[in-house]
Structure formats: C-alpha cells, structure tokens
Amino acid sequence: xxxxxxxxxxxxxxxxxxxxxxxxxxxxxxxxxxxxxxxxxxxxxxxxxxxxxxxxxxxxxxxxxxxxxxxxxxxxxxxxxxxxxxxxxxxxxxxxxxxxxxxxxxxxxxxxxxxxxxxxxxxxxxxxxxxxxxxxxxxxxxxxxxxxxxxxxxxxxxxxxxxxxxxxxxxxxxxxxxxxxxxxxxxxxxxxxxxxxxxxxxxxxxxxxxxxxxxxxxxxxxxxxxxxxxxxxxxxxxxxxxxxxxxxxxxxxxxxxxxxxxxxxxxxxxxxxxxxxxxxxxxxxxxxxxxxxxxxxxxxxxxxxxxxxxxxxxxxxxxxxxxxxxxxxxx
Amino acid sequence: xxxxxxxxxxxxxxxxxxxxxxxxxxxxxxxxxxxxxxxxxxxxxxxxxxxxxxxxxxxxxxxxxxxxxxxxxxxxxxxxxxxxxxxxxxxxxxxxxxxxxxxxxxxxxxxxxxxxxxxxxxxxxxxxxxxxxxxxxxxxxxxxxxxxxxxxxxxxxxxxxxxxxxxxxxxxxxxxxxxxxxxxxxxxxxxxxxxxxxxxxxxxxxxxxxxxxxxxxxxxxxxxxxxxxxxxxxxxxxxxxxxxxxxxxxxxxxxxxxxxxxxxxxxxxx
Amino acid sequence: xxxxxxxxxxxxxxxxxxxxxxxxxxxxxxxxxxxxxxxxxxxxxxxxxxxxxxxxxxxxxxxxxxxxxxxxxxxxxxxxxxxxxxxxxxxxxxxxxxxxxxxxxxxxxxxxxxxxxxxxxxxxxxxxxxxxxxxxxxxxxxxxxxxxxxxxxxxxxxxxxxxxxxxxxxxxxxxxxxxxxxxxxxxxxxxxxxxxxxxxxxxxxxxxxxxxxxxxxxxxxxxxxxxxxxxxxxxxxxxxxxxxxxxxxxxxxxxxxxxxxxxxxxxxxxxxxxxxxxxxxxxxxx
Numbered sequence: 001x002x003x004x005x006x007x008x009x010x011x012x013x014x015x016x017x018x019x020x021x022x023x024x025x026x027x028x029x030x031x032x033x034x035x036x037x038x039x040x041x042x043x044x045x046x047x048x049x050x051x052x053x054x055x056x057x058x059x060x061x062x063x064x065x066x067x068x069x070x071x072x073x074x075x076x077x078x079x080x081x082x083x084x085x086x087x088x089x090x091x092x093x094x095x096x097x098x099x100x101x102x103x104x105x106x107x108x109x110x111x112x113x114x115x116x117x118x119x120x121x122x123x124x125x126x127x128x129x130x131x132x133x134x135x136x137x138x139x140x141x142x143x144x145x146x147x148x149x150x151x152x153x154x155x156x157x158x159x160x161x162x163x164x165x166x167x168x169x170x171x172x173x174x175x176x177x178x179x180x181x182x183x184x185x186x187x188x189x190x191x192x193x194x195x196x197x198x199x200x201x202x203x204x205x206x207x208x209x210x211x212x213x214x215x216x217x218x219x220x221x222x223x224x225x226x227x228x229x230x231x232x233x234x235x236x237x238x239x240x241x242x243x244x245x246x247x248x249x250x251x252x253x254x255x256x257x258x259x260x261x262x263x264x265x266x267x268x269x270x271x272x273x274x275x276x277x278x279x280x281x282x283x284x285x286x287x288x289x290x291x292x293x294x295x296x297x298x299x300x301x302x303x304x305x306x307x308x309x310x311x312x313x314x315x316x317x318x319x320x321x322x323x324x325x326x327x328x329x330x331x
Numbered sequence: 332x333x334x335x336x337x338x339x340x341x342x343x344x345x346x347x348x349x350x351x352x353x354x355x356x357x358x359x360x361x362x363x364x365x366x367x368x369x370x371x372x373x374x375x376x377x378x379x380x381x382x383x384x385x386x387x388x389x390x391x392x393x394x395x396x397x398x399x400x401x402x403x404x405x406x407x408x409x410x411x412x413x414x415x416x417x418x419x420x421x422x423x424x425x426x427x428x429x430x431x432x433x434x435x436x437x438x439x440x441x442x443x444x445x446x447x448x449x450x451x452x453x454x455x456x457x458x459x460x461x462x463x464x465x466x467x468x469x470x471x472x473x474x475x476x477x478x479x480x481x482x483x484x485x486x487x488x489x490x491x492x493x494x495x496x497x498x499x500x501x502x503x504x505x506x507x508x509x510x511x512x513x514x515x516x517x518x519x520x521x522x523x524x525x526x527x528x529x530x531x532x533x534x535x536x537x538x539x540x541x542x543x544x545x546x547x548x549x550x551x552x553x554x555x556x557x558x559x560x561x562x563x564x565x566x567x568x569x570x571x572x573x574x575x576x577x578x579x580x581x582x583x584x585x586x587x588x589x590x591x592x593x594x595x596x597x598x599x600x601x
Numbered sequence: 602x603x604x605x606x607x608x609x610x611x612x613x614x615x616x617x618x619x620x621x622x623x624x625x626x627x628x629x630x631x632x633x634x635x636x637x638x639x640x641x642x643x644x645x646x647x648x649x650x651x652x653x654x655x656x657x658x659x660x661x662x663x664x665x666x667x668x669x670x671x672x673x674x675x676x677x678x679x680x681x682x683x684x685x686x687x688x689x690x691x692x693x694x695x696x697x698x699x700x701x702x703x704x705x706x707x708x709x710x711x712x713x714x715x716x717x718x719x720x721x722x723x724x725x726x727x728x729x730x731x732x733x734x735x736x737x738x739x740x741x742x743x744x745x746x747x748x749x750x751x752x753x754x755x756x757x758x759x760x761x762x763x764x765x766x767x768x769x770x771x772x773x774x775x776x777x778x779x780x781x782x783x784x785x786x787x788x789x790x791x792x793x794x795x796x797x798x799x800x801x802x803x804x805x806x807x808x809x810x811x812x813x814x815x816x817x818x819x820x821x822x823x824x825x826x827x828x829x830x831x832x833x834x835x836x837x838x839x840x841x842x843x844x845x846x847x848x849x850x851x852x853x854x855x856x857x858x859x860x861x862x863x864x865x866x867x868x869x870x871x872x873x874x875x876x877x878x879x880x881x882x883x884x885x886x887x
Contacts, residue, residue, distance in 0.1 A: 300723025
C-alpha cells in the first residue's frame with residue numbers, strides 16, 4: 001500500500017515535470033508563437049487577435065497555470081484549424097488507434113507466445129532454428145517496410161491477392177463495425193507481426209531461464225512432463241517479466257502505430273498529432289502531447305502494479321523497481 | 332520399491348559426470364549416497380528421475396521395481412514421478428512453486444496422478460500438515476511467508492503425500508540451519524518409517540546420514556569409491572576420499588558437540 | 602592476445618558472426634566511400650528519367666525526381682552511421698551518469714533517480730521526439746537526442762542490478778576499506794563489471810536507432826528532406842509501390858539486414874564476452 005502511494009506520487013510529479021517541458025517546448029519556438037500559428041502571410045490584426053484569444057500576451061507563469069487549471073477541469077482547448085474541442089478530436093482519433101493497437105497486441109500475443117515456446121520446445125533442431133531466425137528478422141524490420149510488404153501481398157489494388165483494403169478507415173466509422181474492423185486488418189497485422197516477433201524472443205529467453213530452475217524440477221518431480229511443466233509453471237513464473245515486457249512493448253507500439261496509421265491513411269492519434277504539428281496547430285499539439293504522456297505514464301504505473309500482484313514474493317516486499325526492462329522501438 | 336543401477340555413465344558436452352556407477356537399493360531399504368560437492372551424486376538422482384538436461388548423454392541401466400527406465404519416454408517417467416517416486420529437494424526456497432499456496436503445493440502430485448474430489452484432496456493436505464507438525468493455518472500461506480525449516484517440511488509433505496514406494500532426498504538439510512536440520516531428519520525418519528518406503532538419501536555429511544541410513548555408497552569424481560555399512564565405513568574407511576569425509580564429519584560433531592559422544596560411539600537402529 | 606581480439610575471433614568462428622561482421626564492415630566501408638564517390642551525383646536529376654526501372658545506368662532505378670536510387674542509398678549509409686553512433690554515444694553517457702547517481706552514497710539522490718527512471722521508462726521514444734520536434738523541426742538532432750535519452754534510461758535500468766552487485770562485492774568493499782574514493786571504485790570495480798552488458802545493449806540500441814530513424818523520417822520529424830538517409834529512401838519508396846513494386850524491396854531490405862546484423866552482433870557479444878562460456882577469455886583472466 002505504501003509502495004502504491006509512493007509510486008503514484010512519483011507518477012504525478014513526473015507528469016507535472018513533463019507538462020512543464022511540453023509547455024516550454026512549444027514556447028521556445030524560433031519566433032513568436034501567435035505569428036507562427038497564424039501562418040506566414042497573416043495580417044498583423046489576425047496575429048494580434050490570436051494572441052489575445054489564446055492568452056499569449058500574458059506572462060508565461062500565468063499562461064502555464066491557466067493551462068494546468070484548464071486541464072484539471074477537463075478543458076483541453078480548441079483546435080485552431082477545425083474549431084473542434086481537442087478532447088472530442090482526440091476521442092475520435094483514439095477510437096481508431098486503440099482498436100488498432102489492441103488488435104495488434106492480440107495478434108502479437110497469439111503469434112509470440114506459442115512460437116516462443118515452440119522455438120524452445122520443438123524436438124527438431126531445424127524447427128527451433130527456423131523459428132528463431134524468423135523472430136530476429138521479423139523484429140528487425142522497419143514497420144513501414146513490413147506494412148509495404150503486406151500491401152504488396154494482400155491489398156486490393158496493388159496487392160497480389162487483393163483481399164484487404166489498404167487505404168483509409170471505413171466511411172461510417174464504428175457505426176459499420178464489420179467494415180471498420182476489415183479496414184484495420186492489414187495495419188494491425190503489420191503491428192502484430194513485428195511486435196509478435198520481439199515478444200517471441202522475450203518469451204523464449206524468459207522460458208529458457210526457467211528451464212534449468214528448481215521450480216521446474218519440482219513440478220516435474222511431482223509428475224508433470226517437461227512440456228507440461230514449462231507451460232504451466234514456467235510460463236506462469238515468467239508472467240510478471242512478460243507483463244513488464246508487454247507494457248513497454250505497448251508504449252513502443254505507438255511509434256509503429258503512428259507509422260502504420262500514416263501508411264494506411266487511418267485518422268488515428270499518431271497521424272493526427274503529426275498532421276497537427278505540420279499544420280502548426282500548436283495549442284492542440286500541446287494538449288495532445290500531455291494526454292499521451294499521461295496515458296503512457298499511467299500504463300507504466302499499472303504494469304508495475306500487475307507485476308507485483310502476479311508475484312506473491314513481491315507483494316510482501318516493499319522495494320520499488322520491477323525486474324526487467326526492454327525497450328524495442330518499432331518504427 | 333527396489334532400485335538397481337548398473338554401469339551408469341553420464342556425460343554433458345563431452346565431460347564425464349558419472350563413470351560406470353552401480354548401486355542397489357532393496358525394497359524398504361535405506362541407502363545413503365555420500366560425496367563431496369561436484370562428485371556427481373545429484374546427477375544420479377536426476378538421471379533416474381529423467382531430469383537430466385537435454386544435452387546430457389546417459390548409458391548403462393536403471394531398473395526401478397524390475398523395469399528398465401533409462402531412455403523411457405518422458406510420459407512414462409512423469410507417470411512414475413510423484414506417484415511411485417517422491418523427491419525432496421535441496422533448497423525449498425528455490426523449488427517450491429512461489430505462486431502456489433502450501434495446500435496447492437501439497438496436493439499437486441494428487442491432482443496429477445489421482446482422480447480425487449477437491450474435498451478429499453483438501454482433507455489429505457490437512458492430514459499431511461498434522462503429520463508434518465505444521466499448523467493447519469499455513470495451508471493458505473505462500474512459501475515465501477514460511478521459514479526455511481517450515482518450507483522444507485512442506486517439501487517433504489509434497490514428496491510423501493501420494494505414499495510413494497521410493498523416496499529420494501537430495502541434500503534436504505544442506506540449506507538449513509542446524510536446528511531445522513535435526514527436525515527435518517527426524518521428520519523424514521518417522522514418515523519414511525510409517526510408510527515403509529525405500530529411501531535414497533544424498534548428502535555430503537556423514538554425521539547427518541548416520542542418523543537415517545545404515546548403508547552408504549561413497550562417490551568421488553563420478554565414481555563409486557566405497558560401499559557398505561555406514562558403521563564399517565565410519566570405523567575403518569578404506570578409500571582416501573571416504574577417510575576425508577569421515578574426518579570432516581567427526582571434527583564437526585566434536586566441535587558442535589550436541590552433548591553426544593564423538594563418532595562412532597552411537598548406533599542407529601533403522 | 603587482447604580481450605577485443607579474443608571476442609572478435611570467437612564471433613568470427615560462427616556463421617552468423619561472419620554475416621554480422623561482414624555486413625557491419627561493409628556498412629562502414631560504403632559510408633566512407635560515399636563521402637567521396639557515388640555512382641551518380643545525388644543532385645543529377647532528370648525530368649525525363651523519373652520512376653525508371655533498374656537499368657545499366659541506374660542499378661536500382663530512379664525516384665520521382667529522376668535521381669539515382671542506389672547513389673542515395675549509398676550516401677544514406679553515412680547519415681545513418683552518424684545517427685546510430687551519436688545516439689549510442691549519448692545513451693552510454695546518460696546511462697553512466699544515471700548509474701553513478703543511482704549508486705551515490707546520498708540515499709535521497711540514489712532512490713530518487715531510481716523511481717524517476719522507473720516512471721520515465723514508460724514514455725515512448727516517439728513522444729520525446731515529438732516534444733523535441735516542436736521547437737527544433739525535423740532534424741537529425743531530434744532522432745539522436747530522443748533515442749539517446751530513451752536508450753540511456755533503459756541502459757541504466759538494465760545495468761543497475763549488476764552494478765549494485767559489483768559495488769557490494771568483496772573487492773569493492775576492501776578497496777573502500779583501503780581508502781579508495783567513490784570515483785576510484787566506480788572506475789576500477791563497477792565499470793569493468795558492467796562493460797559487457799553495456800556493449801551488448803548498445804549494439805542492440807544501434808539497431809533500434811536505425812528503425813527509429815526510418816520511422817521518424819517517414820513521419821516528417823526525423824532527417825529533413827534533401828538529406829540522404831535510408832529512412833528517406835524508404836519513405837520515397839512508398840510512392841514507388843504502384844509503379845515498380847519490386848523496387849520497394851531494396852531500402853527496407855537494407856535496413857532490415859543491418860538491424861539483423863546488429864542484433865546478431867549483440868547476441869554473439871553476450872556469448873563471446875561471457876567468461877563462463879568462452880574458455881579463452883578465462884585463460885586471459887587467469
């Protein structure tokens with residue numbers, strides 16, 4: 001309990017620090033923020049109006065506190081380009097990105113966990129080697145290229161097999177769930193294959209550590225076969241470690257997700273943030289960056305908690321820091 | 332259950348671990364396997380449990396209850412383990428599954444081998460806790476919440492819950508303090524006595540062994556260098572290695588001196 | 602024989618090690634050559650020669666401006682080499698700095714660093730890159746700094762347990778008892794112990810930096826347009842897909858191969874630098 005409280009306190013403090021960093025990042029732009037946002041050939045009156053509208057004429061500490069107070073009330077500001085509230089805009093985009101990441105993660109687990117076990121347990125050496133090589137190559141591919149290869153194979157239009165759409169989200173969004181899901185298949189497959197390949201290596205490594213352990217010997221001495229013990233005891237004991245890896249993988253999936261969203265022209269958080277940045281819609285960018293940072297810190301926090309819950313040895317102890325850490329950028 | 336090992340050799344990656352080892356254990360008999368660390372004594376128990384690493388190569392013969400089991404399928408061996416052969420490991424903290432409660436750990440062999448109802452299993456677990464001298468309240472505790480001595484008692488309970496005909500104790504006292512050592516030895520002695528099972532007791536320490544077994548094999552660098560009555564080995568060790576081990580045990584007992592006579596004045600009846 | 606030579610020889614003795622060393626060697630060689638020579642000038646664009654299939658003159662075809670794809674890929678290798686090296690260097694410096702703070706005798710500083718690293722580690726690199734891209738615009742610095750920070754945090758976290766072990770070892774304690782200062786102990790006892798893990802980790806990070814480069818450049822916050830890089834070539838190739846599907850293969854294949862080589866290099870380094878599994882290294886120590 002004390003650990004939970006302390007860890008949460010750190011989370012809040014880190015978030016405050018990051019908010020300050022984001023605030024500063026937006027304001028140390030070369031040139032004046034209002035004129036950058038208004039565009040190159042904007043008349044001075046327009047720049048002036050924008051400045052007072054966004055409160056950019058007030059002192060910086062004042063601006064920061066106002067922003068924080070707005071955030072606390074759930075007001076994330078308005079997009080300059082579309083005039084829509086940033087929270088609504090982010091909500092719409094999240095409805096594309098989260099299903100995409102969720103589906104990708106599911107595919108990754110469906111591929112990664114069994115194949116990771118296979119690369120250790122297969123009785124034929126050439127099967128083990130083949131699976132291992134596939135894992136290394138799959139995890140070394142740029143997401144962009146993986147997506148291109150899948151387009152070449154499966155997409156309607158330029159693909160060999162012509163099954164899945166490769167451009168854009170379903171017209172009606174989630175009101176036509178079948179179509180929406182259909183348009184996410186190729187992008188999610190791209191993410192899933194690449195993340196799955198890394199997950200395979202982690203599963204293999206974690207299980208290999210377990211293989212020689214006393215826990216496995218004990219389970220086998222009680223009457224389990226080697227395979228049974230590995231799947232029941234080994235996988236269970238490696239679980240906290242795998243949860244940590246999955247958590248970090250999830251954080252890094254956003255990079256891959258951004259690339260994939262752009263490649264497949266999906267209106268998600270990543271592609272949206274990049275286009276907002278390109279459009280110099282900086283007030284929206286500021287709030288979006290903050291929301292993403294808050295989200296990922298929260299995921300990290302939850303992963304730490306799950307890690308502790310999954311391991312009775314840690315539940316009793318009060319020390320911070322969860323064993324593994326693996327950072328795999330999938331770009 | 333009788334155990335007969337003939338000319339067992341094991342090598343891992345070209346390195347010989349066991350060299351032509353032969354060992355006999357009659358039904359109901361208790362035999363010790365003594366040797367310094369690295370002598371390959373644990374490897375013998377692993378070999379006939381089928382727990383050798385996959386890279387290991389074994390040759391010779393291991394007969395359990397008259398059946399050859401060396402090279403038997405993993406399925407066959409798994410059916411023997413836990414049902415006919417119970418094993419107590421050296422370090423309970425590194426072998427008891429940390430995510431299973433004591434109750435679940437104790438009943439694991441029952442679940443794997445017998446078709447019992449939940450209630451029946453639970454009853455047997457509680458009865459076993461009584462036999463082990465553990466309070467029934469630890470049934471729902473995790474191993475990490477128990478002391479080393481308590482953990483090892485759970486380990487013994489897990490090995491004995493199915494009333495196997497052969498018990499292997501692989502240095503069960505090495506990881507414990509001296510008081511827990513005594514308790515564990517007495518417990519093991521009593522429970523094995525009650526069940527009438529055979530016992531193979533692996534250790535590096537004669538002073539522990541003589542309390543529980545009558546026969547011993549002395550192992551050094553993968554070879555059996557001496558075998559016979561423990562009493563005889565203690566009074567007149569033939570091989571150099573046995574002499575060293577006996578001297579070490581005598582010195583320890585003298586130094587600790589549990590108010591007992593120095594070896595070999597005391598006789599064990601088993 | 603020195604440690605480096607033993608490790609290199611042990612890597613070369615295996616097929617995947619040969620692959621790794623050859624690919625990485627070729628990378629460095631091509632980078633150097635491309636500084637002074639490429640088959641075609643990068644800026645020799647020809648409005649009549651756009652989206653051309655591979656030919657004797659343009660081995661890998663031409664892109665939308667008529668520039669030679671092979672020449673751009675070759676020139677890209679030195680940009681990528683630079684990015685990977687700088688990112689890894691920054692990660693190593695930051696990692697060591699954090700490690701020193703984590704081992705500091707000041708408990709508050711040590712514990713504080715640990716929890717802050719634990720919290721920050723869940724931030725994706727791309728988010729750091731976006732924060733940096735707001736004021737800096739697309740630039741190599743965005744990639745180098747964001748990757749350097751991300752991998753540095755990771756490095757510190759991975760190496761910490763080993764460093765703690767080394768700091769509590771009898772050697773370190775006896776050195777301390779003999780009056781050695783904190784820095785002396787760090788240099789003499791902790792660094793040598795964490796060096797192998799760091800080398801492995803940095804080798805993997807160099808590969809990850811390449812992937813990050815291609816992703817960030819495609820998103821428009823990495824290498825600016827006009828500067829040759831593999832990510833740039835890969836992003837350009839996206840437009841090829843309807844024209845010459847097979848031409849799309851080359852830039853991605855190149856990046857994948859080099860990243861595989863760096864990953865394999867990391868795995869083999871782990872084995873080659875482990876005194877338990879490498880007998881020659883044991884002899885050297887004895």
